[in-house]
Structure formats: C-alpha cells, structure tokens
Amino acid sequence: MSATLPIPLVDAKPKAPRFRVAVYEGAGAEPLSSEVRTELVCALIAKGFSTSVVRPNGAVSPTNTGTLVVLGQFAEAKPERAEDGDAVVHFREIRNRPTAEVVALAEGIRAELNLPKPGGWKPWFPVIDYDRCTNCMQCLSFCLFDVYGIDADKKIQVQNNNKCKTDCPACSRVCPEVAILFPKYKHGPINGDVVSTDDIRRENMKIDISALLGGDIYEALRDRSAKFKSRFNKERDADKALEERTKCLVKLGEKLDIPPEVFASLPSMDQIRTKATEAAAKAQAALDMQDRK
Amino acid sequence: MSIPLRILYCNCSYANVVPKATKEAVLRALTESGMPFDAVPDLCEMSAQRDPSLHDLAGENVKIVACYPRAVKWLFHAVGAKLGDGAEVINMRTDSPDSILPKLLPEVPA
Numbered sequence: 001m002s003a004t005l006p007i008p009l010v011d012a013k014p015k016a017p018r019f020r021v022a023v024y025e026g027a028g029a030e031p032l033s034s035e036v037r038t039e040l041v042c043a044l045i046a047k048g049f050s051t052s053v054v055r056p057n058g059a060v061s062p063t064n065t066g067t068l069v070v071l072g073q074f075a076e077a078k079p080e081r082a083e084d085g086d087a088v089v090h091f092r093e094i095r096n097r098p099t100a101e102v103v104a105l106a107e108g109i110r111a112e113l114n115l116p117k118p119g120g121w122k123p124w125f126p127v128i129d130y131d132r133c134t135n136c137m138q139c140l141s142f143c144l145f146d147v148y149g150i151d152a153d154k155k156i157q158v159q160n161n162n163k164c165k166t167d168c169p170a171c172s173r174v175c176p177e178v179a180i181l182f183p184k185y186k187h188g189p190i191n192g193d194v195v196s197t198d199d200i201r202r203e204n205m206k207i208d209i210s211a212l213l214g215g216d217i218y219e220a221l222r223d224r225s226a227k228f229k230s231r232f233n234k235e236r237d238a239d240k241a242l243e244e245r246t247k248c249l250v251k252l253g254e255k256l257d258i259p260p261e262v263f264a265s266l267p268s269m270d271q272i273r274t275k276a277t278e279a280a281a282k283a284q285a286a287l288d289m290q291d292r293k
Numbered sequence: 294m295s296i297p298l299r300i301l302y303c304n305c306s307y308a309n310v311v312p313k314a315t316k317e318a319v320l321r322a323l324t325e326s327g328m329p330f331d332a333v334p335d336l337c338e339m340s341a342q343r344d345p346s347l348h349d350l351a352g353e354n355v356k357i358v359a360c361y362p363r364a365v366k367w368l369f370h371a372v373g374a375k376l377g378d379g380a381e382v383i384n385m386r387t388d389s390p391d392s393i394l395p396k397l398l399p400e401v402p403a
C-alpha cells in the first residue's frame with residue numbers, strides 16, 4: 001500500500017473491544033473428538049463469537065489484549081480468571097459438558113462484561129478501494145446522510161458507517177471510478193468483484209442518473225418539489241402531485257437499486273438543500289486544497 | 294524466521310450472500326481437519342465496529358476464506374489493518390467447496 005493512502009479511522013474509538021473464545025487443544029489439554037470440536041465451533045460461531053481452534057500443529061492469531069475465554073479439557077485445574085500481560089483470560093473446563101452448556105459459559109462471560117451481542121444489524125456501509133479512488137469527492141457531494149468525510153490530508157474517508165442506509169448502494173453508482181464497495185451487495189463489481197472494462201464504460205452511470213432526472217438528482221428533487229408546490233397551489237391537487245413525485249422516486253429507486261425506505265427517510269427539501277450545499281462546499285474545499293498542493 | 298501460516302474463516306453471518314452450503318462444508322472441513330484456525334462470525338461487522346481484533350487477524354502469511362479479495366482487503370484497510378503481500382483470499386461467494394478445500398487445506402486428503 002502506498003504512503004499516499006488515507007489514514008483510516010484508527011484513532012476513532014473502537015465500538016467493539018477485543019473478545020475471543022479459544023477452543024484449546026494445545027499443551028496441557030486433551031484433544032477433543034472431531035465431532036465435539038465441530039459441534040462446539042459451529043455453535044460458538046452461530047452465537048456470534050470470534051473463535052480460535054488452538055491445536056499443537058500450527059498457529060492462530062495472537063491475543064495480547066482484551067478478553068480471551070479458553071475452553072478445554074485441561075490436564076490440571078486452571079484458575080477461572082487470570083491476567084496475561086494486557087489480556088484477561090477466563091479458563092473454563094468443558095469435559096463432559098454438553099455443547100449448549102459450554103456455549104452458555106461463554107455467553108455468561110460476555111454478558112458479565114456488558115458486551116453487546118453481535119448481529120443486531122446488517123453490516124451495510126461503503127468501503128473505499130483506494131487503489132481506484134481519485135479523491136474526486138463525488139460521493140461526499142452526493143450522500144445526504146453524512147457517511148463520508150475527509151481526513152486531515154483532505155482525502156475522502158468513510159466516517160459514519162452507521163449512518164448509511166441499509167441496502168442502499170446509491171453512492172457506489174455515482175463514483176466515476178467504481179471505487180466504492182458494499183461487500184454484502186448482490187452484484188459485482190460493487191460487491192468487490194473484479195472491475196471489468198464494461199464496468200468502467202458504465203462509469204457514465206452518473207450521466208444515466210442525470211438523463212433520468214435531468215440534472216443533479218437533488219436539484220431534480222428540489223425542482224420537482226417546487227413544481228409540485230406551485231401545482232398544489234394552483235390546482236390544490238395534492239394527490240396528483242404525490243403520484244408524480246412517487247413515480248419519479250420509484251423510477252430513480254429502480255434504476256439505482258435504492259430501497260423505498262431510503263426515500264422515506266430523506267430529509268425535508270430545506271434540509272436537503274442545506275446538506276447538499278454543505279457537502280458540496282466541503283468537497284470543493286478539499287479539491288481546492290489538492291490543487292494548491 | 295518464517296511467519297507461520299494461519300487460516301481465517303469468515304462465516305458472513307449477517308447477510309445471505311455466501312451460499313449456506315458452501316460455508317457449512319468449509320467450516321466442517323476445517324474443524325474436522327485437526328488444523329488450528331481462527332473463525333469470525335462476520336468480517337464486515339468487525340470492520341464496521343472498528344474491532345481492533347482485525348489487527349491481530351491480519352498479517353503476512355494468512356489464508357482468508359471469505360468473499361471477494363478486493364472487498365476483504367479494503368475491509369481490513371478501513372480499520373488500519375494491513376493484509377501483507379503473502380495473504381491469500383479464497384472466495385466462498387463464487388467457488389465451490391471442491392475447489393476451495395484443496396487450496397485451503399492442501400495437506401489434508403479430500
């Protein structure tokens with residue numbers, strides 16, 4: 001990776017502390033049968049535990065800090081809790097215990113530490129491929145939900161991934177470099193599949209959006225809103241206005257694969273105007289800084 | 294000193310994008326192989342939560358069985374964790390267990 005890559009948000013406070021379960025079959029413990037190991041590991045994963053299978057014949061990743069729950073058939077009694085450098089280790093004997101009971105031991109420790117249960121939401125957020133990104137700021141100008149920001153070096157960055165609207169890949173459609181991934185998206189290249197020359201040709205997806213709505217999409221939404229307002233005033237036909245707007249949004253939604261819930265959560269037109277202006281100003285400032293470098 | 298090879302399995306638990314049968318066959322083969330390995334419920338969630346464990350799981354000589362290599366590389370990068378040039382990503386979204394397992398566990402007979 002080159003030195004020019006943006007600094008990721010490592011300084012941001014991690015939302016999850018290190019917590020791992022080790023199914024331990026190393027020195028000082030008896031090996032598990034293949035069936036017991038398989039059942040236990042599958043059950044732990046199903047309950048959202050990062051799990052390491054520790055065996056004498058190779059390596060797993062290190063745990064130097066955080067909490068480690070070590071499950072095993074130990075040759076000698078182990079303390080329930082021990083400290084190992086910056087890591088806290090909880091040993092639990094699992095001999096003759098059914099899988100559900102063993103999993104409950106790990107769940108008990110997770111609950112004691114007040115750690116959130118994983119899996120509460122579908123992890124849906126944009127991931128930037130910096131091998132492709134040209135820092136053009138289109139995504140920053142486009143997103144109304146403050147997902148994007150810029151780092152100290154004025155490089156684009158995903159800053160608020162929890163504000164991203166689940167299943168909405170719209171910003172990846174406006175990226176001219178096909179540099180925005182949503183790993184859990186159905187189709188390539190947005191899901192991380194190799195970017196083909198056809199995908200690059202489709203780089204004018206942005207133009208498609210313009211063709212669809214006749215200009216910048218927020219501009220178009222604003223225009224529509226203005227037109228609806230005037231029509232509403234003239235005709236007092238709220239139903240007709242609503243119908244037309246819905247048609248426009250449905251068409252846009254289909255084209256970009258945007259779920260209807262996203263439209264439902266769009267801010268008011270005034271807020272859209274303010275946010276779009278702010279985002280464009282932020283993007284322009286970053287671009288100006290780049291030019292000055 | 295050579296860095297020992299590690300295996301990391303991602304269960305992609307929180308979306309239906311990796312075929313269930315593939316995930317189950319790969320996880321089962323790993324547990325039955327008797328090889329040590331790390332397994333996580335969902336790398337995407339860990340990246341979204343900026344889980345510092347991703348730094349421990351990354352590294353030089355690691356085989357990751359998950360999804361598209363481009364997605365996995367940048368998910369790690371998003372938290373400042375670097376996959377080394379020696380890291381290999383095997384794709385359960387596109388490949389079948391028959392083609393994944395010989396790459397993942399070459400020394401274990403099918």
Ligand code: SF4
Binds near residue numbers: 134
């Ligand atoms: S639109 Fe694409 S190329 Fe432009 S800054 Fe965003 S991710 Fe980078």
Ligand code: SF4
Binds near residue numbers: 304
């Ligand atoms: S990294 Fe790939 S396989 Fe793992 S959770 Fe994300 S999309 Fe699923």
